[in-house]
Each structure stands twice: as structure tokens, then as C-alpha cells.
Amino acid sequence: QKEVEQNSGPLSVPEGAIASLNCTYSDRVSQSFFWYRQYSGKSPELIMSIYSNGDKEDGRFTAQLNKASQYVSLLIRDSQPSDSATYLCAVTNSPNTGNQFYFGTGTSLTVIP
Amino acid sequence: EPEVTQTPSHQVTQMGQEVILRCVPISNHLYFYWYRQILGQKVEFLVSFYNNEISEKSEIFDDQFSVERPDGSNFTLKIRSTKLEDSAMYFCATSDRNTIYFGEGSWLTVV
Numbered sequence: 603q604k605e606v607e608q609n610s611g612p613l614s615v616p617e618g619a620i621a622s623l624n625c626t627y628s629d630r631v632s633q634s635f636f637w638y639r640q641y642s643g644k645s646p647e648l649i650m651s652i653y654s655n656g657d658k659e660d661g662r663f664t665a666q667l668n669k670a671s672q673y674v675s676l677l678i679r680d681s682q683p684s685d686s687a688t689y690l691c692a693v694t695n696s697p698n699t700g701n702q703f704y705f706g707t708g709t710s711l712t713v714i715p
Numbered sequence: 716e717p718e719v720t721q722t723p724s725h726q727v728t729q730m731g732q733e734v735i736l737r738c739v740p741i742s743n744h745l746y747f748y749w750y751r752q753i754l755g756q757k758v759e760f761l762v763s764f765y766n767n768e769i770s771e772k773s774e775i776f777d778d779q780f781s782v783e784r785p786d787g788s789n790f791t792l793k794i795r796s797t798k799l800e801d802s803a804m805y806f807c808a809t810s811d812r813n814t815i816y817f818g819e820g821s822w823l824t825v826v
Binding site for chain 1: 748750756757758759760763770771773806813814815816817818819820
């Protein structure tokens with residue numbers, strides 16, 4: 603059984619602070635990693651993808667991947683109240699063969715104004 | 716920006732009835748998926764579909780479920796005889812070989 607683990611939270615940070623979200627996965631052959639944001643009652647929305655070890659930055663978001671530790675994280679700098687949502691970590695072996703994406707249960711983030 | 720569209724957005728059905736959920740994938744995407752999310756729970760994989768056949772399916776996707784692409788555009792999920800525990804948000808997703816993009820979901824309530 604392939605597992606993707608996330609702390610369910612809730613995680614609360616003050617506006618302007620850095621929010622740090624963590625995810626571990628069990629399948630060593632996982633190749634592609636994704637962070638999705640999901641507002642209540644809405645569909646998951648892609649924030650970032652990462653495929654190689656190290657950091658990947660996109661605006662206020664930074665994804666970090668460590669395949670040796672089977673660990674992927676998402677940092678949100680200068681957190682805004684609009685960032686309040688559930689953040690889903692997803693992994694897949696290979697997206698270009700139609701393999702399924704495995705999702706964690708999500709971490710609920712609240713940014714306090 | 717291209718998007719995955721799903722219909723209906725919400726459906727209420729009686730237990731034992733058949734339900735068909737429809738999805739229009741993003742054009743030029745070749746991989747299609749159905750996921751579901753029971754209220755308050757994680758997003759769960761149901762099935763993936765490529766080249767007009769199922770690529771992978773989960774334990775949830777039993778004989779009560781089927782998928783097809785009847786007209787080359789729509790991608791449908793059929794639940795033959797709904798059960799109370801089928802109540803969930805059903806997400807269609809499509810992939811361009813790099814990542815997947817979700818539709819807005821179809822909320823199914825079985826009563």
C-alpha cells in the first residue's frame with residue numbers, strides 16, 4: 603500500500619509569516635511530486651510540481667524535495683489570509699503513463715490576519 | 716485557460732438508482748481520471764483511462780462502476796446501483812503527461 607502522510611493540522615500562522623507544510627511518502631520509486639490547494643467544497647488546484655531533489659521556487663511558494671528521506675515540503679512566504687485552505691501533497695510514479703496520483707489527507711492551514 | 720468541465724455539479728439520487736457523471740477533458744489531454752472525496756476525507760483514486768481503456772483502477776472501483784468515452788469528447792463515470800456510501804464529491808481529472816488538472820467536481824448525494 604503506497605502511503606502519503608501529512609500532518610492534518612490545523613496549522614495556524616499569523617499574516618506575513620512563513621507557513622511550512624510537510625509530506626512523506628512510502629514508495630521509493632515515486633518520481634513526481636505535487637502540491638495542491640483545496641478550498642472547502644472546491645476542487646484541488648495545482649500550486650507546484652517538483653521532480654528533482656532540492657528547492658523549486660515560484661513566487662511566494664517554495665517546494666523542497668529530498669528523495670533519500672522520502673520527504674517533500676512546501677513553504678509559503680508572506681502568508682496571506684487567502685492562503686487559508688487545505689494543502690494536499692500528491693505523488694506519482696510516472697504521470698506520463700496514466701499512473702494514479704496518490705494523495706495525502708491534507709494539512710489545514712489558517713492564516714490569521 | 717483550458718479547464719476540465721463536469722456535469723452535473725450536484726445530483727441527489729435514491730439508493731439503487733443509476734447515476735452517470737460527465738466530464739469534458741481539456742483538449743489534447745490523453746489521460747483521464749476519476750477521483751472521489753467523501754466529506755472530510757482524503758481524495759481517493761478510482762480509475763485512470765488511456766487510449767480508450769482502463770489503465771489502472773482501485774479497490775473502490777468495483778463492478779458497480781464503469782467508465783467510457785462514448786463520443787470522443789465526454790468521459791463518463793457510471794454507478795449502476797448507488798449505495799449510501801457512494802455519497803461523495805467526484806472529481807474528473809485529465810493529464811497532459813506532466814500533471815493532472817481537476818474539474819470542479821460533481822457532488823453526489825445518495826438518499
